[in-house]
Amino acid sequence: MSDPGPTRRLCNYLxxxxxxxLPTHIVERSRYLxxxxxxxxxxxxxLPWSQRAVAGTLAVDGAGDATLWGWERQTTALxxxxxxxxxxxxxxxxxxxxxxxxxxxxxxxxAALAAAETMGGLDFERFLTALVLGYETGPRVGIALxxxxxxxxxxxxxxxxGPLAAAAAAAKVYDLDSDGFESALGNAAxxxxxxxxxxxxxxxxxxxxGMASSAGLHGAALAKAGFIGIEDVIEQPYGxxxxxxxxxxxxxxxxxxxxxxxxxxMLDIGIKRHxxxxxxxxxxxxxxxxxxxxxxxxxxxxxxxxxVSESVFKRTSWKLERPGTSLGSQMNLxxxxxVALIDGAxxxxxxxxxxxARQGVWDLMDRIEVxxxxxxxxxxxxxxxxxxxxxxxxxGDSIRLVGQPxxxxxxxxxxxxxxYRGLLANIVAPDRIDAxxxxxxxxxxxTDVRELADLLAGVVLSPFASAAGAAE
Numbered sequence: 170m171s172d173p174g175p176t177r178r179l180c181n182y183l184x185x186x187x188x189x190x191l192p193t194h195i196v197e198r199s200r201y202l203x204x205x206x207x208x209x210x211x212x213x214x215x216l217p218w219s220q221r222a223v224a225g226t227l228a229v230d231g232a233g234d235a236t237l238w239g240w241e242r243q244t245t246a247l248x249x250x251x252x253x254x255x256x257x258x259x260x261x262x263x264x265x266x267x268x269x270x271x272x273x274x275x276x277x278x279x280a281a282l283a284a285a286e287t288m289g290g291l292d293f294e295r296f297l298t299a300l301v302l303g304y305e306t307g308p309r310v311g312i313a314l315x316x317x318x319x320x321x322x323x324x325x326x327x328x329x330x331g332p333l334a335a336a337a338a339a340a341k342v343y344d345l346d347s348d349g350f351e352s353a354l355g356n357a358a359x360x361x362x363x364x365x366x367x368x369x370x371x372x373x374x375x376x377x378x379g380m381a382s383s384a385g386l387h388g389a390a391l392a393k394a395g396f397i398g399i400e401d402v403i404e405q406p407y408g409x410x411x412x413x414x415x416x417x418x419x420x421x422x423x424x425x426x427x428x429x430x431x432x433x434x435m436l437d438i439g440i441k442r443h444x445x446x447x448x449x450x451x452x453x454x455x456x457x458x459x460x461x462x463x464x465x466x467x468x469x470x471x472x473x474x475x476x477v478s479e480s481v482f483k484r485t486s487w488k489l490e491r492p493g494t495s496l497g498s499q500m501n502l503x504x505x506x507x508v509a510l511i512d513g514a515x516x517x518x519x520x521x522x523x524x525x526a527r528q529g530v531w532d533l534m535d536r537i538e539v540x541x542x543x544x545x546x547x548x549x550x551x552x553x554x555x556x557x558x559x560x561x562x563x564x565g566d567s568i569r570l571v572g573q574p575x576x577x578x579x580x581x582x583x584x585x586x587x588x589y590r591g592l593l594a595n596i597v598a599p600d601r602i603d604a605x606x607x608x609x610x611x612x613x614x615x616t617d618v619r620e621l622a623d624l625l626a627g628v629v630l631s632p633f634a635s636a637a638g639a640a641e
Contacts, residue, residue, distance in 0.1 A: 176403045178426035179309070180350035183302050183337055186430070188294040188614075191301055195433055199300045201585045204609045205264055205440050206257050206274025207238075207625065208589040211597060212517070213259025214239030215631040218372040218496075222255050222379075235283040236622040239629040246283040250335070250386045253279035254379030258327075260517065260632075261499045262592070265447040266438050267576035268551060269308025270316040271327035273334060273438055275378035277303030280335035280386040284342040285618045291342060293612035293621075299341035304435040307334025310403060310410075312434065313424040316550065317480045319414045320365060328363035328377040329414050333403075335385020336392075343393045355398025357388030358410045368500040369487070375496065439576055440585055443515040445498075448481045449505040451556040451572030456509040459560070459570060467511045467533050469562045475502060476542030476557035486539040493525045507533040517592075517632050596630040 173181065188196075213219055223240065226248050233245030238253050257263050257275035264274050281299045285291035311330040320326045336357035340350050361381070367374035392398060403410045404422050411419045443453050452475055459465050477485070485502035498504040499520050507530045508519040518524060545555050556572035586606065593602050605624045608616065 174401050174404050175313070175423055175425035176354065176401045177347075177351060179306065179429065180347045180354065182426070182429040183306070183341065183350050184345065184347040186298065186302060186341075188298045190430070191298065192433075195301055195435070196297055197582075198436065198438075198580075199297050199304060200610050201580075201582055202264060202274055202304060202435075202438060203278060203300060204589050204606060205585050206278045207605060207609065208592045209258075209260070209263040209274070210238050210253055210256040210278075211625070211629050212262065212592045212632050213256045214629050215596075216259055216633065218375050219252075219256055219259050221372065222376060223252055226252055233287075235286045236626045238625040239627070241626055241628045246287045246390075247383045247387055249283040249286075250279040251376070251379045251383040253282070254382035255376045256379075258378040259375050260444055260495075260520075261446060262441050262444050262517075264438050264440055265575070266308045266311065266434075267447075267554065267574060268316050268437060269311030269330065269434065270320065271307050271311055271330045271334070272378055273304050273307050273435070276307065276327070276331035276335040276382040276385060277338045279379070279382045280389075281338040281342050282618065282622060284339040284386055284389065286622055288342065290617045290619045292614045293616040293618055294614040296342070296618040299338045301435070302341050303334045303338030304438060305433065306337035307331060308434040308437065309425050310334070313403065313422050314411050314415060314419050317553065321480050321483055322414070322416065323365050324414055325363040325365050325367065325374070325377045328381045329361045329410070331378055331381030332357035332361050332384040332388065333410075335382045336388045337385075339386045339389035340392060343389055345389070345392055349392045351400060351402075352392035352396065352398035353385075353389040355388070355400060355402040356391045356396065357385045357398075358402045359399060360384040360388075361410060362414065365484070368484070369497055370494055372496070436580075437576065439578070439580055440588060442575070442578075442584075442588075443505075444517055444520055445505045445515050446485065446500050447575060448477075448485055448554060449502055449515070450575040451554050452477075452502060452506050452558060453509040453515045454575070455556065455558055455570040455572035456506055457513050459568075460510065460513050462568075464562060464564060464566060465560065465568070467507075467529070469564065470510070470533065470536060471561045471563045473506065473510075473537045473561075474559040475506060475537065475539045476545060476559075477502070477539060478545040478553040478555070479541055480553055481556075482539065482541040486541075489534070491531065495520050495522065495525070498525060502539050503534045503537045504530065506537055507531075521633050592632075593629075596632055601627065
């Protein structure tokens with residue numbers, strides 16, 4: 170018998186891991202990623218596109234016993250994974266992986282929680298184990314497939330890698346064996362993919378990771394029932410995930426399974442500090458810092474040229490047409506750069522509808538040029554978010570800024586809890602904020618994960634109500 174390939178080696182590992190096998194710092198990281206994902210999900214649960222997603226989905230798939238976050242109602246497990254995943258990714262605030270190119274919590278947490286609820290509950294340590302394995306699987310698959318390389322081809326990378334992450338987490342909730350894991354991944358991966366043209370004016374880009382979460386949960390549930398999925402689905406030479414999505418063989422397919430249990434890819438999952446595409450963060454950080462220099466306020470700028478890598482250029486340099494949309498503005502480097510320089514921030518209020526109506530933002534956008542810098546490409550794939558910014562003022566001064574990739578900023582527990590509390594402060598009651606945080610950071614094997622679902626169930630407010638005044 171031939172040696173197992175990377176998919177099978179991954180499945181052997183996933184099936185074998187118990188909570189006791191996980192390093193303490195990995196478990197703690199999963200708790201804070203969960204807290205961040207919950208904050209992102211609740212803050213977006215009642216946004217206009219989320220409301221429409223709920224209405225359209227529940228019209229055809231309503232009753233069930235899985236919690237819909239922020240709505241005080243339940244639905245089917247598959248719709249809960251779909252919609253809760255949509256909420257977590259619903260306002261571009263959720264986590265990122267700089268090399269694996271997906272938002273992990275939006276696919277992993279909704280699938281695992283819906284699976285746990287519908288099987289009658291699960292102790293919190295087993296739930297955390299499932300999250301860890303999902304958080305580890307998605308980026309490994311993403312790195313093996315070249316991360317953003319699939320995005321350059323027009324696929325939404327998170328929707329390519331996400332179904333496998335969700336399937337891994339849900340399969341662990343179901344306690345599947347190695348064969349079951351392989352079927353779960355094979356069933357889920359055949360539904361991988363979403364189109365990046367969704368970033369311009371549609372609402373469906375908000376749902377891509379939710380779709381991946383639902384696909385992963387369904388794949389695991391099918392495997393639990395004995396439904397056989399594609400074997401060796403990642404590396405199959407014809408019709409496998411890698412060859413199909415890339416159109417060629419990946420550089421290092423073995424990255425899927427190399428160093429399992431020793432090299433933790435999930436440690437590179439970071440949290441967002443701005444409410445926009447992660448590719449824009451280095452420019453946003455640099456321009457916010459520029460505001461501290463006298464003579465470089467927005468009114469002083471004659472021109473602003475931003476050099477980016479090929480992948481960033483293709484994703485972010487398109488012309489945003491008025492009146493614009495919240496989603497489009499969060500994907501567009503011209504808009505994000507303008508609000509960063511004008512407001513010193515690129516957060517919820519900067520991408521709310523009231524902000525899109527500001528004439529000063531559009532005037533500054535007309536003075537911004539984004540171009541592809543081959544010099545940044547030469548830095549290597551891991552540095553593709555470096556940004557070169559050349560600014561000329563009306564007074565004749567000039568300056569060059571170099572924006573560093575967001576992954577260069579360390580992951581901080583205090584940053585996570587601060588972000589969590591800041592996002593929920595105006596939309597969730599204080600005692601509920603405290604209770605969710607306490608449970609996520611302290612729950613153990615004596616805690617049923619359905620207690621978390623109950624805390625997430627209550628109706629939340631929309632952040633746009635308070636943001637409208639702040640952006641005017």
